Amino acid sequence: MQTWSLVSICVLLAIIARWGVSLNSYSGAGKPPMFGDYEAQRHWQEVTYNLPIQEWYFNTTNNDLNYWGLDYPPLTAYHSWICAYIAKTINPEWVELHKSRGYESTQHKLFMRMTVLVADLLIYIPAVVLYCLYLTDGSSKKKVSIMFCFLLYPGLILIDYGHFQYNGVSLGFALWGILALGLGWDVLGSMAFSLALNYKQMELYHALPFFCYLLGKCIKTGLIGRGLFLLVRIGVTVLATFALCWLPFLAEPSQAMQVVRRIFPVARGLFEDKVANTWCSLNTLIKIKSILSGDSHFTLCFLFSVPQCHFKVNSSLAFFLFSFQVHEKSILLAALPACLLLNDLPLMALWFLQASTFSMLPLFLKDGLLVPYIVTSLGFLFFSIYLLSALDHCSEDKLRLGAYNKLFYWLPKMDLFYISIAAMVGLSIATAVLIPPPHLPDLFPVLVSTTAFLHFLGTFIHFNVVQFSEPPSRKSQKKSN
Amino acid sequence: MAADSCSWFPALAVGVSLLKCFFISAYRSTDFEVHRNWLAITHSLPVSRWYYENTSEWTLDYPPLFAWFELGLSQVARRFDANMLQVENLNYASPATVLFQRLSVIVTDVVFIYAARECCRCVREPKGSRDVLSRPSFVLAVLLLWNFGLLVVDHIHFQYNGFLFGFLLLSVAKHLQSQHLQGALLFAFLLNLKHIYLYVAPAYGVYLLRSYCFAQDNKDGSVRWSSFSPLRLLALGAIVTSVCALSFGPFIAMVRGREFFFCSGAAPSGSAPSVYRVIKNTHHDVEELPPASMTGGLVQEFEHSVLPSVTPAVTLVCTLLSILPAVASIWLRPHGAQGFLRCLLLCALGCFMFGWHVHEKAILIAILPLSILAVESREDAGIFLILTTTGHYSLFPLLFTPAELPIKVVLMLMFTIFSFTALRKLHSAQGSLLHPLEVIYLLGLVAVAIACEVVFPLSPWQQRLPFLPLLVTSVYCAMGVCYAFLRLYASLLLRREEKPKQL
Numbered sequence: 001m002q003t004w005s006l007v008s009i010c011v012l013l014a015i016i017a018r019w020g021v022s023l024n025s026y027s028g029a030g031k032p033p034m035f036g037d038y039e040a041q042r043h044w045q046e047v048t049y050n051l052p053i054q055e056w057y058f059n060t061t062n063n064d065l066n067y068w069g070l071d072y073p074p075l076t077a078y079h080s081w082i083c084a085y086i087a088k089t090i091n092p093e094w095v096e097l098h099k100s101r102g103y104e105s106t107q108h109k110l111f112m113r114m115t116v117l118v119a120d121l122l123i124y125i126p127a128v129v130l131y132c133l134y135l136t137d138g139s140s141k142k143k144v145s146i147m148f149c150f151l152l153y154p155g156l157i158l159i160d161y162g163h164f165q166y167n168g169v170s171l172g173f174a175l176w177g178i179l180a181l182g183l184g185w186d187v188l189g190s191m192a193f194s195l196a197l198n199y200k201q202m203e204l205y206h207a208l209p210f211f212c213y214l215l216g217k218c219i220k221t222g223l224i225g226r227g228l229f230l231l232v233r234i235g236v237t238v239l240a241t242f243a244l245c246w247l248p249f250l251a252e253p254s255q256a257m258q259v260v261r262r263i264f265p266v267a268r269g270l271f272e273d274k275v276a277n278t279w280c281s282l283n284t285l286i287k288i289k290s291i292l293s294g295d296s297h298f299t300l301c302f303l304f305s306v307p308q309c310h311f312k313v314n315s316s317l318a319f320f321l322f323s324f325q326v327h328e329k330s331i332l333l334a335a336l337p338a339c340l341l342l343n344d345l346p347l348m349a350l351w352f353l354q355a356s357t358f359s360m361l362p363l364f365l366k367d368g369l370l371v372p373y374i375v376t377s378l379g380f381l382f383f384s385i386y387l388l389s390a391l392d393h394c395s396e397d398k399l400r401l402g403a404y405n406k407l408f409y410w411l412p413k414m415d416l417f418y419i420s421i422a423a424m425v426g427l428s429i430a431t432a433v434l435i436p437p438p439h440l441p442d443l444f445p446v447l448v449s450t451t452a453f454l455h456f457l458g459t460f461i462h463f464n465v466v467q468f469s470e471p472p473s474r475k476s477q478k479k480s481n
Numbered sequence: 482m483a484a485d486s487c488s489w490f491p492a493l494a495v496g497v498s499l500l501k502c503f504f505i506s507a508y509r510s511t512d513f514e515v516h517r518n519w520l521a522i523t524h525s526l527p528v529s530r531w532y533y534e535n536t537s538e539w540t541l542d543y544p545p546l547f548a549w550f551e552l553g554l555s556q557v558a559r560r561f562d563a564n565m566l567q568v569e570n571l572n573y574a575s576p577a578t579v580l581f582q583r584l585s586v587i588v589t590d591v592v593f594i595y596a597a598r599e600c601c602r603c604v605r606e607p608k609g610s611r612d613v614l615s616r617p618s619f620v621l622a623v624l625l626l627w628n629f630g631l632l633v634v635d636h637i638h639f640q641y642n643g644f645l646f647g648f649l650l651l652s653v654a655k656h657l658q659s660q661h662l663q664g665a666l667l668f669a670f671l672l673n674l675k676h677i678y679l680y681v682a683p684a685y686g687v688y689l690l691r692s693y694c695f696a697q698d699n700k701d702g703s704v705r706w707s708s709f710s711p712l713r714l715l716a717l718g719a720i721v722t723s724v725c726a727l728s729f730g731p732f733i734a735m736v737r738g739r740e741f742f743f744c745s746g747a748a749p750s751g752s753a754p755s756v757y758r759v760i761k762n763t764h765h766d767v768e769e770l771p772p773a774s775m776t777g778g779l780v781q782e783f784e785h786s787v788l789p790s791v792t793p794a795v796t797l798v799c800t801l802l803s804i805l806p807a808v809a810s811i812w813l814r815p816h817g818a819q820g821f822l823r824c825l826l827l828c829a830l831g832c833f834m835f836g837w838h839v840h841e842k843a844i845l846i847a848i849l850p851l852s853i854l855a856v857e858s859r860e861d862a863g864i865f866l867i868l869t870t871t872g873h874y875s876l877f878p879l880l881f882t883p884a885e886l887p888i889k890v891v892l893m894l895m896f897t898i899f900s901f902t903a904l905r906k907l908h909s910a911q912g913s914l915l916h917p918l919e920v921i922y923l924l925g926l927v928a929v930a931i932a933c934e935v936v937f938p939l940s941p942w943q944q945r946l947p948f949l950p951l952l953v954t955s956v957y958c959a960m961g962v963c964y965a966f967l968r969l970y971a972s973l974l975l976r977r978e979e980k981p982k983q984l
Contacts, residue, residue: 001614005902012895013500019887020503110884117887141614371580375502382499386492 003140007133010144011125014151017376018120022113022161025368032102036367038112038164039102040068041080042094048077049084050097053248057258062097071262074245075199079169083115116160116168124172125151127179135182136343145387149350150339152383154376155357159329162369167329170200171336177210178312178340186214190234194241201263205316205333312337313352314467317460321453328363328449331356331456338459345466346390351417352459354381358424359452361431362445370432381421391417420455427451489613490601490622494594497626498587501636505583508882513582513639514572515539516551517565523548524555524566528731536568546673546728554585586635592647597625599654600853617856620903624852625650629873629896630845633889638879642842645675646849653825653850657818661693662716669721673728680832680846684825687808689717692815702814796837803831810973819854823973826851830966834959841879841955844872844962859908863915864968866904867923870897871961874926877934878951886934922961929957 028036047063047070048056056077059065070077087094094100094108132147160168173196180189193210196203214234221227249255316334335356341349357377364373384390391414431444518537526534531548532541541548555566562577564570601618613619635643648671655664668685671678694717697708807827811820829846833839848869855865873893880889905914915923933950937943 001902001906005898006614008898009895012891012898015891016500016888016895017503019891020500020507023503023506023884106884371502371505375499379496379499382492382495386488 003133003144006141006144007129007147010148010151011129013148014125015117015121017152017379018117018157018161019113021157021369021372021376022116024162024372026109026112026162026164027363027367029368030104034067035102036164041164041166042103042108042112043068043101044070044077044080045084045087046095046097046100048081049088049095054255057249057255057262065262067101069262071265073198073201073263074249074259075195076166078245079119079166079199086115087111112164113161116164116166119166120160120168120172124168124175127172127175131175131179131182131340135179138343142343146342149342149380149384149388152376152380153335153339153353153357154373154380155332155335155353155360157376158357158364158369158372159332159360162372163329163363163367165329167200167332170196170203171332172196173199174203174206174336181210181213186217186230187233187237190214191237191241194238195245198242198245202330202333205319205330206312206337209312209315313341313463314460317456317463321456321460328360331359334456342384342388346384346388347417348459348462350381350384350388350390351420352455353384354421354424355452355455355459358428359449359456361428361448365432374428423451489619490598493622493626497632498590500627501587501590501632502583504632504636504888505580507637507888508880508885509574509579510638510879511539513574513579516582516639516641517573517578518568518571519543519548519551520555520558521566521568521570523552524558525568532732534568537571544673544676544728545730545732546670546724547675549728550674557581557585582639583636586639586641586643589641590635590643590647593631593643593650594626594647596647596650596654597622599658600625600650603654603657604853604856614903615906617907620907621852621856623899623903624855625849627896627899628845628849628852629892630842630848630876632892633876633880634842634845637885637888640842642845645671645678646845648674649678649681649846650849653822653853656688656821657853659818661689662720665689665717666720666724669724673724677843678846680836680843681825681828683804683808684811684821684828687812688815688821688824690714691812692817692821693717698815704812793837796835799835800832800837803835804828806970807831807973816976820973820976822850822854823969826854827966827969827973830962830969834962834966841875844868844875847965848872855904856907859911859914860972862904862908863919864965864972866900866914867919867961867968868965869900870923870926871958871965873897874930875954875958875962877930878954890934922964926957926961929953 026036026038028034028039051060051062055063057065057070059069063069084095090111091107094103094111128150129147132143132150136143136146138146156167156171159165173192177189177191177193177196180186180192190210193203193206197207215231218227218231218234221230223231243250246256246259249259313334316337320330320334335353338349338352338356354377357373357380361373364370427444427448431448434444436443514537518539519541522531522534522541534540558565558578558581561581562575564575565573565578565581567573601622604617604621606616606618631643631646634640648667652664652667652671655661655667665685668678668682672682691704694710694714695704695706695708696710696713697705699705804827807824811824815821816823826847829843829850833843833847836843848865851861851865851868854861856862873896877889877893880886901914908914933954937950942949
């Protein structure tokens, strides 16, 4: 069968999976007074459509920042404005100032879900298709298999189409950036990544690898001459993109500062809720939050995260594990580069990706997404293992531990894999079905986040070993990963 | 790819089963309540009351074997939510009920999966190692397991057609493998599960009588009367009788009044692209429909005020006339199991087009078995593409909710892309599958789809003529179905004589 028909069928299947998940509930459904992320997005449409741009990020009588105030960079706000414009033509009640708070209806849900799908179809899905077809090695069938598994990653589907968010936009832009860099179009790549940063500030997790790679490329090409020229072009592109996105807020310094204050809420504390990173896990043993002050939290995080300059997975995982104010959804930022590794390290990639989905289970349960969670996880696991022969990739050679193999040869890798999957299945069932003892109400979320944390730590160590054990010639090819 | 010679079939089966789980929260038709009611009736009431119970408007109107099947399901249903088994709980649809019912359809589809596997075994594989995706058995497996019509009717609209078609396809596979007693047994079971399969009973009856009871033929292909085997006839009779006894045993006196809807109108409530739809639509140019009369789902009578009304007797005569040539053909010049399959298709289509109280879903009785012929013959592949595309599109009005629009469009696209590209690759050596006029007709379907789904809801006629898209869909599809019917007839009657098989 021709590649185009296989690609079309896989993309259509991915759309069905997404729309199937979107038939289920969303975050905060029917839960006044605050509802959830769905209401937050709807509220941003209301705010951006009805209020002048200068009031979007400020606390005014018409804009109560305590009720889902805008806390993403301006591109999100512009996207909300476009959606609001369309919403207004269909049904003005959806975005009426103040009166539309908590608005819920079947038609509105259909509209909101459609906006997510349209954004995905325009930005994320084409990036995945092009990346897999042009920047992956192997036969066309292998490429299509990778693309299919990439598109089936449950975490992103469940968050965007279940919980309700637009991560596909920022991750899509980042992927376009990676794609452009891989094809040698550095200026376009930096523009795409700047757009990603201006959509969601969490893309900073990916910023260091981008920066290091581009700087390294400029230095290699020669800092006197072509390299400098490239550096200048990239710099100008990035600055121009940022300027364009922030233009309405650059008229007054106070405007820009307020936006920065909203998107970097340093005052909110080391972590919220139960998240599978170091601080939260450590907090179960030592109450870090109460021992250290707010400022020292921030410094500690920065010190731990910065050294990871290269490998994108390592960088984003490092930020996730050690950063400040991390939400469990931020694991998606580490998941994207892991998807890029499905070709080279299928077993570890799929293991990590499944663990990342599992780590968000308490969130899915809160949103009533248990059935989609089970179906998408099973589908992803099954097809990754079947199509990518992932279970055959556990030999020392395939795991690419290189010189460090001697340190880890004693680890029963396949047994570990099966045990880990069994643990995830067991904990999933327990969290969904059992009632925790009254004196330990958060028992299951904590168990889930700790288990996930151990997985992430293990993956972090493994990918670091792989990165540092690779011969230099391979390293330069892999920089863009 | 990891696919080795045998593992692709389980992968397809697992994949489609997971896909079906995505539709658990999707729109459900009244058929959902129908089956919940039947679970309640069979579980909570004594057998003697099953066919008399009418608390709900959805009375039990399938043959008894299906009632036993519902009784079996109800034992599992108890563990999900016992409240669904109360007859008084009309329209009860707790999350556990929805989950159970949806899962029951997905799980019972295992019969269909097994039948599809048997059909794949009957397909001739050309010599030489081929890429898995180009093998006839792989293409057939996808056409069957991932059939758009079944996915949409069973897993969204809600029915148990996968389970039932499993019996039909298994029976056909057994006949193709020359295991006729097993085939007959399976068909007897099927008839006692859902009587709609009477549509194809003439094909079975004539084929088994002619090609099984008469053990040999003369050299010119005509019947050798001396080879009649009473033993074989007795065996068939015993099978049919015992299955019917098993099913009807307790019910003989009770069922007669309920089963056959000859009291109900010829005009189907729905949009089945039958001949009567064409008649009805000419009539509706004269008069506008009263609201909510055609797709209410309940069986009612309709009389045409201008054109002559169609009575049950007329439909019976038309149906019999339409299938007579096919049935006569396999009596006079049997072409073995392949001829039987063709005759089965023609009976299914003839009854669909001229029958009484036909549902649009009945088009699947023709589409599914035709898949088997499509992967082996270029001409049949061409007919298949037309019949499938129009037949599947005619199912669109079944899912009329906005949330399901992306699902039905995407699923239809997926199946259509696959069927066109895979069949074209299979038969690429023999020229193109479709005549340019046929391509134009199919492209016209796209125009009709856009007009009905997008343009019409936004137009001013939406209020005055709410059923116009339904009628346009049915008439347009009826043309395709009629065309496929005639071409299938041509392929049966004009087929060159093959040496009839010794059974």
